[in-house]
Amino acid sequence: MSSKYKIRCPCGKVVHYDKQLDVWIHEDDTVCEPLASYNLEKQTLNSYKAFDILSKKPDKDDVVRIIDNLVESTPDISDLHNIVGGIILPLKAEDKLPILNPEYLAIAELFGGLLKRVFNIDIPLIKHIDMTYNRKIKQIIEIITNKQEALKKGILKEFIQLLIKISRI
Amino acid sequence: MKMLEEDIWYSLSHKFDLSRVTSFIEKTAERYSGKEIYKFPDYLRLVKKNYLLGGINAVLRDAILGLITRRIIFSIDPEKIEFGEIARSLYEAHSKIGLFFSFWITRLLISEELWGRFSADYLQMLSPALYYYYLSYRDKPAFLPHRLVNILVEGLSHYVHSPNDELVKNFYLGLFIREFRRELIEKLILRIKHYFNEYNNQQSNSPIMTPYDDWALRGLTYALALKALEDFRASWDLDLSRILSARFTMEVLTKTMNLLAPLSSEKLDLLMRETLEFIEALKSYSIVVPSNGANIVRISNIYGRNPQIYRKYRNRIERLIAKPKMFMVLDVLMERIIVYESAEAIKELKELTKQDSESSQRIGNLYELVRVYLGELEI
DSSP: OOTTSOEEOTTSOEEEEETTTTEEEETTSOOOHHHHHHHHHGGGOOSOOGGGGGGSOOOHHHHHHHHHHHHHHOOOHHHHHHHHHHHHHHHHSOOSOGGGOHHHHHHHHHHHHHHHHHHOEEOOOOOOOOHHHHHHHHHHHHHHHHOGGGGGSHHHHHHHHHHHHHHTO | OHHHHHHHHHHTTTOOOHHHHHHHHHHHHHHTOGGGGGGHHHHHHHHHHHOOOOHHHHHHHHHHHHHHHHHHHHTOOTTTSOHHHHHHHHHHHOHHHHHHHHHHHHHHHHHTTOGGGSOHHHHGGGTTHHHHHHHTTTTSOOOOOHHHHHHHHHHGGGTSOTTHHHHHHHHHHHHHOHHHHHHHHHHHHHHHHHHHHHHHHHTTTSOSSOOOOHHHHHHHHHHHHHHHTSOOOEEOOOOOTTTOOHHHHHHHHHHHHHHHTTTOHHHHHHHHHHHHHHHHHHHTTTOOOOOOHHHHHHHHHHHHHOHHHHHHHHHHHHHHTOOOOHHHHHHHHHHHHHHHOOHHHHHHHHHHHTSOSTTHHHHHHHHHHHHHHHTTOOO
16 A cells, blocks of 8 residues: 555554555554454455555545445444444545545534624635535435444444534535 | 832732832832933833743733833823834833833824824824724724824834735724725735635645645634624635645634624624534544643633623633633733723723632732722823
8 A cells, every 4th residue: 555645543543454464453553443343344345345445545436436335235233343444444544635534524514604603604615515425425324323223332423423514515 | 229129020929019019100100201201111121121020920010010101101292202203112112011102192192183283104103002992992992083093004014014914904994994894804805815826826736734824814814803893794705625724723713702802792702602612513523622822822812801701601611722821811901901991801800809819819919009090090
């Protein structure tokens, strides 16, 4: 994988892929639950290997393809860690596409809303939002929120919040 | 005289004798009254250089210097002194005293209808006065003729360096001449827009999360603060996508709140409420506002400039943004009391004396000092 992109685990640490072991590991060799779950269960993701996109610069099409697969397959709970890992990690990649940067999207949405409410100003902050992408995100929110058990996992709650916020843009 | 001088400044840090301090203020003011005022800037330099005090002791020192300045100003006739040179010289020696002097002289020239007798070039030296007209905008608004506003704004070039001078000029013009406000908001936005375009062209390959730019930040803050005072519906085609980052956004919001605090309680209230909600929402992305020096200064300013709104959101502000430094708050309150007798600031200072804290004794000293001179206010 190109060192140009830093890939982060949901816990925030930078990860890299060890070819020999065929696992993703933290740069400091520690482990955490989401990453361990991903490494254990990654092969179960059926038709599209989400983490494959980590080997190149992730783009919007990659995310749409992952979401398409998820919508079609309606994964069971055991796959949810994969979904989370498969989407959050690419989203956290330090790429230059605003559409793939959740923090950017969140700030843009919140800041734009604040300016509107307080100062009565419309500032077009982001201009090219793909509606298909947005619709797909809504679908995945529905699927995941229907899995009540999954909500017990803190990271899923966070992920759902993230998707809800992104989908509002 | 030297003994008394040293004794007074050094004693501020461990004991406070009100009668000795007031006697010192009177004697010093007498020494620099009338024509002797030309020597006052040197005296200020000497005090600043020789008596380095910090925290509340520095506030007390500046309050004493401010009260001395008040007494001196009472003794002068603006038609008989070179007030422009003195204003400039005082500003260089001790900026706060320079601002104070310029404000009082400007107010005197307006009330006595004397300002028309002086050339525009000369009056420009009083430009620092605009700061206190801004600070007193909400709780003690004062009349400022439009032509004089234009003159004072032009004079800002002597005090504020390029490229910020243009933004500051637009802000003051828009603040004090309401008819120009809309046009100046648009002008500020156009300048920022132009800047963004240039920035985008130059750095098309830069990452999205770039460091905020102080100039653009300042311009946007001024535009938003002016906009907050009006109800102009606006659609600004402003693409912030190149510089929008958590840091930039927080800077815009905290800076705008700081700027709005002396201008409008209603708008500060609204902005504060929304900003705190915004910050709470960002916490879900692990983005937090840094409790850095700039935010501590801004929060301290907001407290000192608008205690009512600060108190309303105190807990959330301190939890989400920063805790104010008491000496900074006191500095702002004393400034407002000494320069334009703000009743709100006096009330807040009195409230602070009731607190059970390490500083309560020192705050009590400040309040005692203010009370002595309060009876002599003649504005």
